[in-house]
Amino acid sequence: MSEVKDIVVKQPKESLFSKKNKKLLSDPLNDANPITVQVLGICSALAITVQVEQALVMSASVLFVMIGGNVIVSMLRNVIPSRIRIIVQLVIVASLVIIVDQVLKAYLPDVAEKLSVFVGLIITNCIIMGRLEAYALGNKVWPSFLDAIGNAMGYAWILVVVAVVREIFGSGKLMGFLLFGESVGSPDELGAIYKMGYFNNNMMILPPMALIVVGIIIWVQRSKNQKLIEEN
Amino acid sequence: MKGLHKFLDEKIAPPFKEGGKLRKFWPMYDALETFAFVPGHTTHKGSHVRDGIDLKRTMFLVIVALIPCLLFGIYNIGFQYDAILTEAGRIDWLGESRHATWLEMFIYGAPMVLPMVIVSYAVGLGIEILFGIINGHSINEGFLVSGMLIPLVMPVDCPLWMVAVGTAFAVVIAKEVFGGTGMNILNVALTARAFMFFAYPTKMSGNNVWFHTGYSDSLTAAASPNVIDTYTGATPLGLLVDTADGATLVEVITNKGGGFDFSLWNSFMGFIPGSIGSTSVLMCLIGAAILIATGIGSWRIMAWAIVGGALMGGFFNYLGSLEAFADNLYLDIPWYHQLCLGGFAFGVVFMATDPVSAAQTTRGKMWYGLLIGILAILIRTANPAYPEGIMLAILFMNVMAPTIDHYVIEGNIKKRMKRAKLAIA
Numbered sequence: 066m067s068e069v070k071d072i073v074v075k076q077p078k079e080s081l082f083s084k085k086n087k088k089l090l091s092d093p094l095n096d097a098n099p100i101t102v103q104v105l106g107i108c109s110a111l112a113i114t115v116q117v118e119q120a121l122v123m124s125a126s127v128l129f130v131m132i133g134g135n136v137i138v139s140m141l142r143n144v145i146p147s148r149i150r151i152i153v154q155l156v157i158v159a160s161l162v163i164i165v166d167q168v169l170k171a172y173l174p175d176v177a178e179k180l181s182v183f184v185g186l187i188i189t190n191c192i193i194m195g196r197l198e199a200y201a202l203g204n205k206v207w208p209s210f211l212d213a214i215g216n217a218m219g220y221a222w223i224l225v226v227v228a229v230v231r232e233i234f235g236s237g238k239l240m241g242f243l244l245f246g247e248s249v250g251s252p253d254e255l256g257a258i259y260k261m262g263y264f265n266n267n268m269m270i271l272p273p274m275a276l277i278v279v280g281i282i283i284w285v286q287r288s289k290n291q292k293l294i295e296e297n
Numbered sequence: 298m299k300g301l302h303k304f305l306d307e308k309i310a311p312p313f314k315e316g317g318k319l320r321k322f323w324p325m326y327d328a329l330e331t332f333a334f335v336p337g338h339t340t341h342k343g344s345h346v347r348d349g350i351d352l353k354r355t356m357f358l359v360i361v362a363l364i365p366c367l368l369f370g371i372y373n374i375g376f377q378y379d380a381i382l383t384e385a386g387r388i389d390w391l392g393e394s395r396h397a398t399w400l401e402m403f404i405y406g407a408p409m410v411l412p413m414v415i416v417s418y419a420v421g422l423g424i425e426i427l428f429g430i431i432n433g434h435s436i437n438e439g440f441l442v443s444g445m446l447i448p449l450v451m452p453v454d455c456p457l458w459m460v461a462v463g464t465a466f467a468v469v470i471a472k473e474v475f476g477g478t479g480m481n482i483l484n485v486a487l488t489a490r491a492f493m494f495f496a497y498p499t500k501m502s503g504n505n506v507w508f509h510t511g512y513s514d515s516l517t518a519a520a521s522p523n524v525i526d527t528y529t530g531a532t533p534l535g536l537l538v539d540t541a542d543g544a545t546l547v548e549v550i551t552n553k554g555g556g557f558d559f560s561l562w563n564s565f566m567g568f569i570p571g572s573i574g575s576t577s578v579l580m581c582l583i584g585a586a587i588l589i590a591t592g593i594g595s596w597r598i599m600a601w602a603i604v605g606g607a608l609m610g611g612f613f614n615y616l617g618s619l620e621a622f623a624d625n626l627y628l629d630i631p632w633y634h635q636l637c638l639g640g641f642a643f644g645v646v647f648m649a650t651d652p653v654s655a656a657q658t659t660r661g662k663m664w665y666g667l668l669i670g671i672l673a674i675l676i677r678t679a680n681p682a683y684p685e686g687i688m689l690a691i692l693f694m695n696v697m698a699p700t701i702d703h704y705v706i707e708g709n710i711k712k713r714m715k716r717a718k719l720a721i722a
Contacts (some may be wrong), residue, residue: 269494
């Protein structure tokens with residue numbers, strides 16, 4: 066062990082928000098977005114984006130699990146035997162998810178009920194395992210922490226954008242607030258635009274439309290940022 | 298004609314040509330010129346033979362084939378309205394105590410259908426022009442047919458803005474995203490129909506969207522006495538769901554359920570409620586004859602789809618004759634009647650044969666058609682909530698078509714390799 070220590074070249078101490086560290090935060094928001102570029106975590110993006118509230122709670126849960134997982138794995142990275150690392154990571158993530166699940170059930174029972182199995186399924190969210198494998202296992206705690214925040218936020222903004230589109234056009238609401246007035250009921254109770262013959266788009270509530278909305282985001286992003294376009 | 302071409306070339310064209318002021322809008326000019334005159338393109342490489350009939354003229358022939366369906370659809374709206382009046386015990390066409398003549402029925406239907414056609418073309422071509430200008434390519438003529446198909450598969454009662462939304466969705470998501478005409482995986486018109494079916498179910502299916510129940514006198518909410526409020530009448534496929542237990546199929550169909558006679562003759566001729574252009578099997582057959590005679594539509598796909606539908610219908614008839622399924626009226630519809638109901642004929646003739654999204658190989662076309670027929674009747678019969686079985690069947694097989702072609706080609710290669718090896722040995 067002592068020999069190894071000698072070889073390590075002492076690097077100049079990096080500032081907490083050096084350019085490299087800032088990139089860890091900003092890249093996942095755009096160029097390396099987990100959903101639109103790496104195409105990970107799609108399942109939950111389709112399942113829980115019917116309402117903005119669900120998307121926000123889900124994003125917060127993923128943020129928590131991701132930070133916890135990345136930091137813990139990063140701290141343990143030198144003692145985890147590589148042959149059983151997946152199991153160790155799973156145990157860590159699963160424990161964190163159970164905490165989230167219990168907290169949601171205790172304080173936000175309504176949302177927890179709507180999210181149902183998808184909170185538990187955070188364990189299998191490819192973004193989390195992906196970042197643990199690809200980043201936390203090989204990097205120090207602080208950069209891992211930033212990486213977790215960056216990726217969770219990259220995941221979150223896509224989720225929220227999709228949810229906003231789906232909730233406005235699918236149920237005429239935003240955060241549960243009726244934007245255009247009542248959409249069902251007797252003619253007198255209806256909102257003005259429903260009286261004129263407008264209908265909520267039921268397709269928006271179905272998962273396929275989430276896929277199409279994500280696809281449109283990918284389309285817009287790649288037409289602005291041409292270097293993301295894959296060659297084939 | 299020559300004079301017009303010269304006029305186009307010399308007076309209109311210059312600003313659109315390379316370096317001209319309106320270069321950006323070249324696609325619009327190009328669309329106009331190639332619509333009026335066969336373009337003088339020649340093939341540059343290889344030994345391809347260029348057919349004299351180009352895409353625009355192909356598309357135009359399909360529209361010609363669609364005209365019988367369109368005209369009958371317009372007429373049928375008036376016919377159904379007259380039937381509703383009769384049903385309500387008010388034989389009073391325009392205040393006189395008589396039935397409408399066929400011309401009056403036709404005139405009655407036109408103001409419902411023509412705006413849909415106009416909206417569908419305006420929205421679709423608008424988006425095509427937009428994409429043409431942005432991407433700098435000429436405008437694709439594929440929409441000429443889709444624009445006519447979309448209104449024909451809509452219920453009469455469909456609001457125009459829904460037609461616009463559905464058309465826009467289909468053109469952008471089903472076509473432009475994949476690279477425009479000739480690149481689409483799904484049939485564009487059916488994508489519009491499917492989108493609207495799932496997006497606005499109350500306006501696209503159910504019992505009260507298939508009729509036009511009279512025009513209001515003015516824009517005020519007060520309806521004219523000719524408007525029959527909330528008329529409900531089932532389509533034949535929907536009718537069976539609501540039928541009381543114990544009724545036999547023959548009773549249901551000929552009992553003028555909801556005021557309509559869904560006998561085999563009426564279903565074949567098209568005097569039944571349904572999507573605007575797809576009720577009449579006879580008109581679809583005329584269209585099919587035009588498509589087959591001009592070599593545009595594949596007779597193989599049509600024929601095999603009918604075989605598939607007949608097989609599946611026959612199978613269900615057999616099931617229906619069994620004790621265990623005795624109370625399922627759907628199974629009792631004779632297979633030949635199944636083929637005449639709903640949009641089966643229309644879908645098979647005009648949608649399944651879409652040369653872009655169908656299978657390309659000869660043997661592939663057989664499987665493609667056969668499976669469309671089987672799936673259409675299967676979906677319709679097994680899940681009464683989806684009476685539009687043919688729509689879902691064609692879309693599903695659109696997705697499967699490349700796979701079918703792949704295996705047909707693989708099989709062919711294998712066969713030939715075997716032969717080649719034999720020859721060497």
